[in-house]
Amino acid sequence: MSTPLQPGPSQSTARAFLSGVVAAWTSVFALVLAGSYIGIGALAHDFGFSIGWMTASTLLVWAAPAQVILVSTLGAGAALIEVALAIALSAVRLLPMVVALLPLLRTERTRQRELILPTHFTAISMWVEALRLLPQIPRENRIAYCNGIGLGFMTIACIAGAIGYLLAGRLPLPLAATLLFLTPMAFLVSVIRNSRLMVDRLAFAIGFAVGPLMIWGKVDLALMWTGLIGGTVAHVAARLVARKGRPS
């Protein structure tokens, strides 16, 4: 009840940071994130990575889709250059997220290096919650609050990743399979939920159809071609439809 809906009086940096952590822990994305990272932890276990490596990948990469690609392609023995390309392509989405987020955090006195941590924390879950909650936070507290959200989510991801990793080896097969299924299931619905524009929905549908065909046909750099074909066709189609729909 005490949460101000309008920008309230500024708090101390530590308080703002802590309320960010609490916001993350009480968000619905805490559950999705826990589910996804239990799945990724189990995946890392099944592909033979160490639990320390799994945690380091969460701290350094901090992007569940990239971590899924990293674990499954490295584990399957893909060429390093193909892994790096697939990661780079999956991570392009971080650029517009960072570009959209930073103007909300910046004041006239903000130095560029203060934005390095929020930039690293930017990921789907953190971005969605930050954009939803930041307008209620006094501008001078936003960087601390945002770092709180990011660190709150990252803590959950590290713990869930470790739990998934430790559970994977000991569970009966149906339960282990259910854990591994959390990742594609959570991404399927959360990516579609975040795709509000037609071009994004089309890209998802085409990518979903083209991806398996590429893999089935053993095409080199399957994910890269899936992205370029799906994204370009969706972009062109959405523009054509928009032009037709608009009377000239």
Add this chain to the structure above:
Amino acid sequence: MTGWIDWHTYLVLILVGFLPNEVWRVLGLMLARGLDEGSEILVWVRAVATAVLAGVVAQLIFFPAGALAAVPMSVRVGAALCGFLAFLLIRRSVFAGVVVGEAVLLAGALLLVP
């Protein structure tokens, strides 16, 4: 030997995991002043990224690894479909979609996997 392998996997993590991922965040940090979020190039870039992500999701459903590979394809696809329908029908709730999809997969796995 084990030490070397471990050191090697962390180096690989930084080179092909951390750097190709982080470069977009750093670019975003540098471009944040000048770039319009609605510009055409960013719409295309986001569409490409969304298609890659869809490809990854499809790969994990159609060509899974580990324990999930033991679950029949029909169960995996059916569970994804049920989860997706639940998501659409129950107020576009990610939570509802995940719970229903997981429940169907677990039920199918319990019934069909020896």
